[in-house]
Amino acid sequence: MIEVGALRALRAVAGLGTLARAAEELGFTASAVSQQLKRLERQVGVPVIAPAGRGVVLTPAGQAIVDSAPEVFQALERCAEAAQSVSEGTPRGVLRVVAFSTAIRGLLAPTLRALATTAPELQVHLTEQDPDQALRSVEAGAADLALVHDADGLPPPLPPSLTHRHIHTDVGDLVMSRTHPLAQYSGHALAMRAESSSAIPASQLRPLTAGDLAGQAWVTSPPGTVCHQWFRRLFADVPEEPDVRHLVDDFATQLALVEAGDVIALIPRLARPPLADGLVARPLQRRPTREVRAAWRRSADASPAIQAMLTELSRGRPAS
Template structure:
């Protein structure tokens, strides 16, 4: 009988290219993953991996095994869901959720009290992961549900075993001190309004830095960037003390306090957030309970001005 853990290990190695990376993703040591692969080879009767430089590659037999794993995992998931359905659809047990950091802060954390009140027997375990890593975790079965955002306006490609639902549209606003000249404007801000003012922004390589650069795509000169800071709470402290502006996603925004205000943009940058889970787990009462709480809700800044 082939061990399920060995199949998960082989699939992770196939996706990541090395035993060490697969071990990090699965939470094992590289030695433990290697032993799982060796047992799988004994069970299948042929080698499934071959060395390739510092990494490994699948043999033709190993590739065939990996291509067959989705059906195996979906069948196991259906078995588990059949057992859960006996409990009259009650959400209980452990639910493993992977999400990027600002989704944890702005989407998951606020709904946990309601979820706990509705489903007292459900325990949610949250792990911070970037979207691509979170999708792999759902596909591999090391996470049950993931929150991911699109990359530069393009939805992340989904593995065949995974489906998704839109849960949030995240919008960027400009934050400033109450005494800032732009704070007196009672209308959405334009790129022309923002020209000539100093900024604190997220570092290059982040979604928010891409948003920021687009604000000035048609500007005649580069923006005056005084500070590069990844943490949004730290950005707000600089806005309060150094009269700079900051572009901050609503889902990531900490409380502003009395000295700061936010102003919307005429053409605000946006990103779509989706919940993703394995298709075979669609009947899970726990997943359905979390999706219910994550249903899109209006943000106070969406109100007409």
């Protein structure tokens, strides 16, 4: 009989192309994955992989096994769900969740405290992964639930074996020093009150536009990140290149640079810790947004653990 672990290993190799990457995805060593595949070949009596440059490819027999694997995993999960349903659907055991870093900070961390009360027999294990990797982990059975975000307005493509639910809309704001000119900028209102030492009420501070940002100095996330795409889109209709002084991926470091100098930053609300007294956030007229979705295997849809997590994520959504 084919071992489930060997089947999982073959599917990971099929998706990632090398034993090393499959091992990293599954949390094993490359040697352990190799041994699983050798046992699989002995069980079926034919080779399932073949060398290809620095990686491997599936043989026709190996591909046939991978094509049949979803039905096997769905049947196994239905067995597990049936067993859990005997206990009236009480969430228990371990729920493996993979998510991007700011979702862990802004969505999952606050949810864990609520789950400790509503599902005390459930343990949640979190792993930080980018959306593409997170979806592969769930599809391969290495994780149970993924939180992913869209890329440049397009949701990540879901394999047919996965389903999803919208969880949250994240929004980007400008963060700057309270002494920065834009902190109290409100167009004509600022000119009329230039002689006043009192702060302009927040209700009179209109959202900032791309035109308001001309000539400002910036700290921003590096190219290739969603936040850098947001930043570039701010200046899509502006002929002058923005004055980028710093490229930093860590948002806490961005805030430290904002507080220390004259730069401003564009930071998603999920990534933003409580602001220091010397900092202020201002909204943009064209708010940059990204949609956060939870994804899981269709065959695990009845999982009490997954449903408990989805329920608490829905209850605990931060304000957009």
